[in-house]
Amino acid sequence: MRQRRLMNQINVVPYIDVMLVLLVIFMVTAPMIQTGTVDLPSVANASNVPTQPIQIEVAVDGSLKMREPGGNARNVSLDGLVAQLKAAQTENPQQAIVIAGNGKAPYQTILDVMDRLQIEGLQKIGLLVQSGHK
Template identity: 55%
Template sequence: MRQRRLMNQINVVPYIDVMLVLLVIFMVTAPMMPTGTVDLPSVAKTSAPTAKQPMVIHINKENDWTLKDRGSPQEAMPVDKEELVARLRDAQASDPEKPVVIEAEKRVRYDAVMQVMDLLQRNQIAKVGLLVKPAEK
C-alpha cells in the first residue's frame, strides 16, 4: 500500500474567479457613474495686474551679499546684515507690497541661503521668496 503525499501548494483558482467577477462588475457599473463638471472662473484679459519689481538679494559663492532694486536703475550694492535689514525695511515702509527675493549662485551652500531667510524672518520682512532659474532645454 502506497502512502499519499501532502500537497504544499496553494490553490489560487478560487481567487482568480473572484477577481474576474469583480472585474466584470466594475466594467458594467463604471459607465453608469455620473460625471462631474468643474466650472472654472473666467478672468478678463484687459485687467492684468502689473507685477511689482522686487528687491533682489544676491548671494555669491564667497557668501557676499548684494542688494538690487529691480524697480530702480541703480546697480547692485554690497551690503552686510545690518545694512540689508535697514534698506529692506525702508523699501517696505514706503511700499508694504514690495516683494523680496533671494538669488543664490549654484555653488552656494543651502545653509547660507537659510541664514539670509532666517535674518529676514527675525526682522519681520514680509513677502520673501526664492528666485529660481528655469531649466535649460
C-alpha cells in the first residue's frame, strides 16, 4: 500500500464561500440603512465671541492685582476681589477668570485664592501658565 502524502496547502474554498455569503448579506441590507441628517449651525446662529478672561496676579509677597480685559492692573484685597468677580460674572456668566502667579510666589497662596473663589461659587476659574520656560 502506498502512503498518503501530506497536503501542505490551505484549502481556501470555505473562506471564499463565507466571503460571498457576507457580501450578499451586505448588499441586501445596505439599502435598508437609514441615513441621518446633520443640522449644521449657520453664521447667523453662531454664538458670541468669547470675552477675554479677567486676570488675577499673585505677587511674591502674596498681594493680589486684578487686570480686567483691556485695563490696567490694580491692587485689590481678597474680599474686594471676590465682590468684583461676582459682579462681573453676574453681568456676564461666560466671563472666565485666570490666576497668574509669579514664579517665586508661594504656591499655597495661589491655591488659597483659587479655593476662596470656588467656595464663593465663582465659575470658569483657571490657572495661567507661560510656555517656553525651562
